[in-house]
Amino acid sequence: MTQTAQERAHVSAPASGITLSRLMPWIIAILFLLIMPILFGSNSAITIMNQMMITIVFALAYNMLLGQGGMLSFGHAVYMGVGGFMCMHIIRMVEKYGIPLPLPVLPLFGGLFGLGLAMIIGSFSTRKAGTVFAMISLGIGELIAACSVIIVVFFGGEEGISGDRTYGLPFFGIEFLQQKEVYYLLAFWTVLSTILMYLFSRTPVGRMANAVRDNPERAEFLGYSARWVRYFSFCASGFFAGIAGGMFAINYEILTGEQLSLIQSGAILLITFLGGVGLFFGPIIGAIVFTLLQTVLSLQTEIWQLYVGALFVAAVMFFPGGLAGVLMMHVPAIRLGKLHLLIVPYIRTLVPAVLCIIGVAVILEILFHVRHSAPGDNEMTLFWITFDSHNPVAWAIGAVLALGGFWLARMSAPDLRDAWHRANTLDGGAA
Amino acid sequence: MTVPALQLDGLRKSFGKTEIIRGIDLSISAGERHAVIGPNGAGKSTLFNLITGRFPQTSGTIRLHGHDLKGLAPFEINRMGLSRSFQITNIFPKMSVFENVRCSLLWSQGYKYSFWNMVSRSRELTEGAMEILDQINLTSRAELPAGVLSYAEQRALEIGITIAGGADVIMLDEPTAGMSHSETDYIVELIRKVTEDKTLVMVEHDMGVVFGLADRISVLVYGEIIATGRPEDVRGDPKVQEAYLGAALEAEH
Known part of the structure; x- marks a missing residue:
């Protein structure tokens, strides 16, 4: 029994010692x-x-x-x-x-x-x-x-x-x-x-x-x-x-x-x-x-x-x-060689999500400018664009970006979830 | 006469005014498999916690190989050669199964609190851990986090952790609690295998397990031991039948 235990120790115990792949x-x-x-x-x-x-x-x-x-x-x-x-x-x-x-x-x-x-x-x-x-x-x-x-x-x-x-x-x-x-x-x-x-x-x-x-x-x-x-x-x-x-x-x-x-x-x-x-x-x-x-x-x-x-x-x-946890979540997909399945769904979900975040940020920045700038100073610069912070159009653009981005991201989220599932399961496997 | 592995004299424990353990005298010799049985609330787990240093006793003495354990912390008692499992599974859920076992080997292999050794470089640790995993049939699970194992596997791991340190007195608190029949048989076999040549003290509810495994049995009722002896003697004892076994056996049929 000791013999088998030792043999297995070589098989499945975490390898000890310094290897190149560990030093990499x-x-x-x-x-x-x-x-x-x-x-x-x-x-x-x-x-x-x-x-x-x-x-x-x-x-x-x-x-x-x-x-x-x-x-x-x-x-x-x-x-x-x-x-x-x-x-x-x-x-x-x-x-x-x-x-x-x-x-x-x-x-x-x-x-x-x-x-x-x-x-x-x-x-x-x-x-x-x-x-x-x-x-x-x-x-x-x-x-x-x-x-x-x-x-x-x-x-x-x-x-x-x-x-x-x-x-x-x-x-x-x-x-x-x-x-x-x-x-x-x-x-x-x-x-x-x-x-x-x-x-x-x-x-x-x-x-x-x-x-x-x-x-x-x-x-x-x-x-x-x-x-x-x-x-x-x-x-x-x-x-x-x-x-x-x-x-x-x-x-x-x-x-x-x-x-x-x-x-x-x-x-x-x-x-x-x-x-x-x-x-x-x-x-x-x-x-x-x-x-x-x-x-x-x-x-x-x-x-x-x-x-x-x-x-x-x-x-x-x-x-x-x-x-780090988010990065490590992708390790199984990489091991299965299916990471490429995630690229398109990621783009389709994350780009609108980023737009949504930008939209929210635009509104917050305009709000901050309106509340905190000196009276009469209506001019502000955001994303290299200078505009009037009291102009409703600027607010509307922010709102459209936020809501539109959110809506698009939500629409493509189920696809991402499916792709995630496919990327993390073996081909032909029941799971 | 040899010194008993574990000896209790006049052991008492009160929580506030309530006396849970009311004077226990018990001597368990080395190499014996001893079971403590009793109805719910008899104080079995409290007795375990007193012996292992989890609670201080109110009065009386506990001796391990003749040494008084009074005032010692659990880790000190463990270093003297007593190891225990828990009624509620008590493992390290976020660590791998292998890591669970390896940690339980560290002290007994003399690593103490060292921060100048690399654990992965020690062959003894790796092989020792793999040997324990082999004994508890969890070799294939070595790399999984312990928290994802099935209930029976976690119980087996718990027993593995308990025996890994090489303690010669093993205390198991309801090792088969909540298990199906086949799982129980598996664990009983496991206990038999890993406690060879060791002193075993166990609390158990399952009568089949107790009578099959134990050399001697003590019956604990309301904080007192009303009978101690070989399984067949205890089974025949009218006091025991009245207090406990009768009800339990009836319930089983």
Whole structure:
């Protein structure tokens, strides 16, 4: 019997060891990171990408709690923020006393301070999961955010603290004067942190984090203290959040109390959820999409947060797996080689749906303009068209787009559903 | 004389003013298959929860291989070699079947809270998990999320998780609850197979299961054990017949 079990172990157990196909996504991602600044060399593009990488590390760290450990935190910005503040202070000290500390290792210190804080807070907050944990995280988040105004020496009060990353010793001749140099430094830390967080999820404590998330009581009867498993996940998450803080300090050279605030903690929850908590790479997608929305959309409209909020609500209601979950839904169809069946129905449903969304956005934008622009300023520009916001025709166009798009999308939805069904069933199969 | 695997002395438990367990003395020797039966509300599950550290006892002692379990948390008791299943299926629904079993092997293979080992790189873990899956006939289901298995399969997985850690005292809480006849036979065979050379303590409603499987039976009525002995002795005991079996046997016919 042992013999057969071993034979089967080779057949159906998940293959262990490192294979090229497993390394492929990582290699592609690293190459991608390397060539991005060459493709998009403008300073603004690099600024956006730097912001993305910081958010990716933070979101992945956050998902160690939310997705993998089942702990909903409302105050995780604190660990990133404290890591960042500490790094800022280190930068200033290096500047003041001429300590020979190269800038590239700075995020490690951010991580260590994030870890230290997480070790203290986690010692009592991880006793229970669920509401108790969420409430404690909220309380601690508020507490430390309030400290930023009170302890001015450390947090710098309202204006925060700032430093100069170029004052340290040059690192192999690199002074980090240029955005591009910062980009590659952040890319290095992003890749390193992502690999380490991925490996963490494969370790015994990472696996047990999933078990404790699913069923803490059963985990206790397997010899593991649910509380200690949560504690270790929490500390690891605090460490990587601190690294993100260090990256932030290097990139922006300033930290303010805003970095500790509930707004930041809420944003990271939103980003992680939008990307998908169930899959390791979900938060990466969330971070990229959110940063794009934040930077691109906020240039175009003042009510961009409304759209992001609507997207978040839609994700929670219709796509609980997030964007990553939506992508993974298509894996069976790809395996069956039937993805092409979905292309036409997708176009026929999604194009009207996009029109509908544009229509709604037009109405919202006009409404916003009418209510908030100075009296007499009736002129507004939307989608490169300038028109009178008090003109009923503009309203009518918006309404037609919204209603017409909605109607067309609804008409073709059944076709999409059929196509979806066909794409996900075997030929000639009964199911 | 050898130390009994499990020994209870004067065990009592009250919830508020209500006394659920009212003084239980019981000794189960190593390698014995012991069944606890009794009518609904007799305190069988409470007794299980006391032994496994889910609730603290009000008074009395519980000894596992001679060690007092007072004040120990479930995970500490588990590390001493006692493992249990639950009356309500209690698995990790979002994890794969394979992952369920592998997690239950981690502690006993000495991985503790390590974050410097990769679980997929350990042959012992993979082979150990596949061996357990083979024993519970779920090899073909290894990659599925545990939550989508059929009820009987989930119960089998539950037993697999319970035995995987290599505990020598296995406690099963109504392993055949809610199963059809054929499923029950399957689970009984499974229990017989996986608890060989181990101490088994089980709570069970199904009389056929109890009499077929157990070496000794204790009858628990209103928080007290009114009889303990070999199945045929217990069946013949007039007190038992009056209190419980008579009604149950009548109901069966």
